[in-house]
Amino acid sequence: MLKKVLLSVMLSLTALSAxxxxxxxxxxxxxMVGFHGTEAPKGSQICKDIQRYHVGAVILFDYNPVDKNKPKNIATKKQxxxxxxxxxxxxxxxxxLIAVDQEGGKVQRLKxxxxxxxxxxxxxxxxxxxxxxxxxxYTKMSKELKSVGINYDLAPVVDLDINMKNHVIHGLGRSFGKDPKMVANYASTFIDAMHSNGVLTSIKHFPGHGSSVGDTHKGFVDVTDLWQKVELEPYRLLKDKADTVMVAHVFNKKIDAKYPASLSYKTVTKLLRxxxxxxxxVITDDLQMGAISQKYGLKNTLELAIxxxxxxxxxxxxxxxxxxxxxxKLVETIVSLVKSGEVTEETIDKAYKRIQNLKKKL
Incomplete structure (x- = not known):
């Protein structure tokens, strides 16, 4: 009898662990995680994480914030x-999914x-x-990405160039202009060129960063009084073509009086979807940017975004x-959110399915 009970307990535990x-x-x-290192052999932390937790995506950078004299992930073509x-x-x-920010101009990681x-x-x-x-x-750009195994470009920018005081979009020349139809056309050419070499794309920064004055890398950015409805137009025009949409951390009281876009159900689900x-x-902009990290803890950020x-x-x-x-820590935090009922397994499943559908395009 005892043997049977033990066996049944062991089977339940095995089923639970599976x-x-x-x-x-x-x-x-x-x-999508960033990591330090110019290689990823079998025993490296990033490789172990991809194997153990089935990480879906990584993001690569050239600039190393720990040591400016050493590359972070990108040193040479061959490497x-x-x-x-x-x-x-x-x-x-x-x-x-192996991603970089490769727009052209100031924002190109492959230098x-x-x-x-x-x-x-x-x-x-x-x-x-x-x-x-x-x-x-753009075809030349996509070829170069493909030649070094990058299959996901976090571009093009579809923000409208409507605020001359905007440093992060206008100041860096990252916008295709003021007219949403024109912007969507140029973005469409970019996406086609990327697709010609099997590279996925992300239109950004929803619901519009072109009207802002501040920079969400550094802190809270409120676009309530500056944002215009026309900024949604490129997303509407490209909704069937976009592989992914990146959501910004801008705060807009007209859309959600409580949360910035990337953590807002009203913005992501009600407006975009x-x-x-x-x-x-839908992908977030970096959740470690000042606009989020200065105000929300990790657990809260992950719960709200999901x-x-x-x-x-x-x-x-x-x-x-x-x-x-x-x-x-990231995975365990979400497991605990599911266990406590703050995030449902159904929500995780929906996201998982959308990601698998995206990967079918590769």
């Missing part, structure tokens, strides 16, 4: 191609000093070129070396 592992695996797919191969070898499905082309023009210069030249430029009819993957309807949670581990968060 269930928990399956949950961890789905949660792991929701993370980067090796790194992405190693990372894919760690993943179960060989479909790890000349590492042996890349590095001279892709910023959006405000692209619009001075003729259509065939634009297509050629329901009103604009977008059904693809319940807002976000699919991929971006933790860049880039902005503050003292605030690097381990994948273990």
């Amino acid at each position: 269930q928990e592992h399956a949950l961890e695996k789905r949660i792991g797919q929701m993370f 980067l191609a090796t790194l992405t191969k190693q990372l894919q070898a760690c993943s179960e499905d060989g479909k790890l 000349s000093k590492y042996g890349f082309y590095g001279k892709f023009p910023k959006a405000s210069d692209v619009i001075k070129m003729d259509q065939s030249k634009i297509k050629e430029t 329901w009103k604009l009819d977008y059904h693809g993957v 319940n807002a309807g976000v699919d991929i949670l971006l933790i860049g581990n880039q902005l503050d070396p003292k605030k690097t968060v381990s994948t273990k």
Whole structure:
């Protein structure tokens, strides 16, 4: 009798642990993490995390916030191609999303000093070129990304250039202009060019960062009095074409009087999904940016973002070396949110399914 009881307890525990592992695996797919290192051999922490937690995506940077004299992830063409191969070898499905910010202009991670082309023009210069030249430029960019194993470009920017005092979009020439139709057209050319070499894209920064004055990297940015409804238009026009939409950390009382966009159910689910009819993957901007990290703790941030309807949670581990968060902590925090009922398993499942559908495009 005792043997039977013990066996039944052991089987229940095994089933529980398998269930928990399956949950961890789905949660792991929701993370895009940044890490330190120019290689990822089998025993490295990032490789172990990808294997153990089935991490869905990684983000690569060239600038190293810990030591300016050393690269963070990108040093040379050859090294980067090796790194992405190693990372894919760690993943179960060989479909790890490997992302960079490669827009052109100031925002290009693949720089000349590492042996890349590095001279892709910023959006405000692209619009001075003729259509065939634009297509050629972005196709060349996508080829270069593909050649080193990068399959996800966190671009193009579809913010409208409507505030001349805006440093982060207007000041850096990151916008294709004021007219939403034109912006959507240029973004569409960018997306097609990326797709021609199997690179996924992300239109950003929903619901519009072009009207802002502040920078969400540094802290709280309120766009309530500056934001215009027309800023939603590129998202409506591109809703069927966009692979993913990146949500900004801007605060807009007209949409949600309590939370910034990336943590807002009203913004992500009600506005983007329901009103604009977008059904693809939603990714946050880096959740360690000042606009979020100065106001919300990790647990609260993750709970709000998931319940807002976000699919991929971006933790860049880039902005503050003292605030690097381990994948273990990230996954365990969400497991505990599911166990306490603050996040439902159904919400995790929906995100997981959307991410798997995205990966089918690879």
